Amino acid sequence: MVPFLLVSRSAEYETRLRSLLGERLAVIPGEFLTFGPEAVVSRVPDSPRIALLGPVLNYEETKGLVEALTAKHRDLGLIVVREQRSDLEDWVDELELHAVLSPDASDDTTVGLLDRLAGWLIANGRAGEHDFDAPLALEIDEEILEGIDTGLETVADVPPIASEPEPEPEPEPQLPEWEFPPIEAGVPTEAIAVVAPKGGQGKTTIAINLATGLAEVAPNSVVLVDADLQFGDITAALALKPEGTIVDAVADAAIDELVLKTTLTHHDDGFFVVASAPSPELGDQVAPAALAELITRLRATFRYVVIDTTPGLGEHTLVTLEHVTDAVFVSNMGVPSLRATRTEFELLTKLGLMPGNRHIVVNQTDKNSGLTIKDVESIIGAPVDIEVPKSSAVLLASNRGVPLIHDDVRDPAAKAIRSIVLRIAPDAFPKRSKIQRRRRSNEPE
Ligand SMILES: Nc1ncnc2c1ncn2[C@@H]1O[C@H](COP(=O)(O)OP(=O)(O)O)[C@@H](O)[C@H]1O
Ligand SMILES: [Mg+2]
Incomplete structure (x- = not known):
């Protein structure tokens, strides 16, 4: 027994x-x-x-x-x-x-x-x-x-039920199963910048999960660009070994589409990553115009381009906002960040750089913050679209290197982030099994 x-x-x-x-x-x-x-x-x-x-x-x-x-x-x-x-x-x-x-x-x-x-x-x-x-x-x-x-059996002694060899616990990645699906004619590509006036608001968390959710709708036709040029940490949060970085992706050689593709790192959940610069100094060498050019080129190949940005409204972020269809503004419940978000809105509107679709996300909401969402809205001067609650699952997922929405599907923060995905891709399904069924019938090839 x-x-x-x-x-x-x-x-x-x-x-x-x-x-x-x-x-x-x-x-x-x-x-x-x-x-x-x-x-x-x-x-x-x-x-x-x-x-x-x-x-x-x-x-x-x-x-x-x-x-x-x-x-x-x-x-x-x-x-x-x-x-x-x-x-x-x-x-x-x-x-x-x-x-x-x-x-x-x-x-x-x-x-x-x-x-x-x-x-x-x-x-x-x-x-x-x-x-x-x-x-x-x-x-x-x-x-x-x-x-x-002892006469006792351990699992290792039990012959496998089927005659086929037991699968490896972690299969080695073989030849890439992915390819870049061609974009169907007439399907508009979308670029989404995730911005915040300050660091630590949850930009990276949201950008990663947005890319993960969009990849369910458009497998392998999503690219996540780590354009936080100083402190980008997307590959670390996803436990990925970068194939190349943004520095390679903006280099002259990458004008060639095939070369550009070799600088991307594939994630098993069906999206690609442009990794951050290997050091803040190298990141500083990426010219704003080169970043804009990269976004434009990626939009020619991918259905969705998600861009994590440097905090604040520096030149790189401004130029990014000029080249996107959507901006996701992230702030926590702190009054200084909320005020800074308001200033950001005013400045962008004045400059005529507010992207067509704006999504306001208040992250790490907490009943004990002393502020209600009404207070938040009156500080930023605009309605809040999504509230993402504070959740320990966020840090756990990032420590495990897994996107939150796949690590803990029922977590309240994961559910809230999924609703951001739905704003951008209203046909996104919450369940992967459904996506797979749908993907088969809609497969472009
Ligand atoms: N909803 C949340 N609940 C709890 N912790 C969060 C939440 N969102 C982000 N965090 C944590 O806050 C920190 C900053 O988040 P991150 O996404 O890296 O922000 P940014 O990219 O804006 O600097 C991280 O440690 C992250 O795990
Ligand atoms: Mg970040």
Whole structure:
């Protein structure tokens, strides 16, 4: 009997749990979820009594797993391993979990919880008296274990269900599966600048997620330009190794379209990135006119060009605004940033540089800021289009190098950012599966 099952993407957590549960733990790497929950369930040895799901599984994955696991193992005890977060209650309510366990919980807490859940399952006739027999905090003495045939199976010993070779947890990128889909005749291209009068307002976060959302509508026909020439950090936030940078993209050689393409870095979510300059000094050498030229050239190849900008209204940002169809203005709830946004609006209007479509985003909204949205609107002198709440999921996603809207689809900030995508591409669907269906029927080629 292997009573415990762990499905997680954290090798570190796996090692910890293994040290607590020894051979009574079966582990299925969360990477198999790429092939759907059934790919995991079909690999579960024996009939586990308690499944620990996470860490590093998102809501949709966890939901799929819970459904597939309980369909086969009706009496299974379910624990989600996840840090305490505001949306966790929804998980517990909607997934009928038995417990939530922090991945950072002490060994005592972890074992204590497993013990209690085991006791409850036995008391409710969902597990047998002896299913969990060995003491939970099993100290493995290697010498004693050697020579003892426990008769227990670990996942590694179980032959794969299908005869085909098991998929690699992280498939090596083969030949690029992507190409630059031709822009259909008559389809207007759009360029969207994300601007803010000051740093730290959330420009980069919004630019990344905007590109990710637009890429669902126009796969591989979106390019995200890191034009924060001094402190651009998009490749870091997306855990990408840049193929080239904006300095290469504006170089004379890149006048050639093919050369320009080699300076772009592809992201698996279906968009390309023009990486920031390797240093602020090199960034300063990118002339405003060269940036304008780059935007124009990218618009000839891509359906959507999203541009993250240098804070403030320097020459580069002004020239960018001159070459875009949309501007997303980002400010947090701080009075100085809101005032600066108002000044920015007034200046742009005076210069005749306000792009045709304007989207006002107040980021990191917080009930405790002391300001209401009405106050915000009267300070900036314009209606707020989107409020993006403050959420710890933003930093988590960026630390994990995954766009928030794909890292945590149910997070309130992710949902708010999706509504910015919808303003720009009203036909964008919130669900990827729907996008894929739609993409097939609309595929230009
Ligand atoms: N809605 C939000 N909730 C919580 N933190 C946020 C939110 N938006 C941005 N942040 C955090 O604020 C910091 C600045 O965001 P960033 O997108 O880098 O801003 P900018 O590009 O304007 O300097 C980052 O650490 C980011 O994780
Ligand atoms: Mg930034």
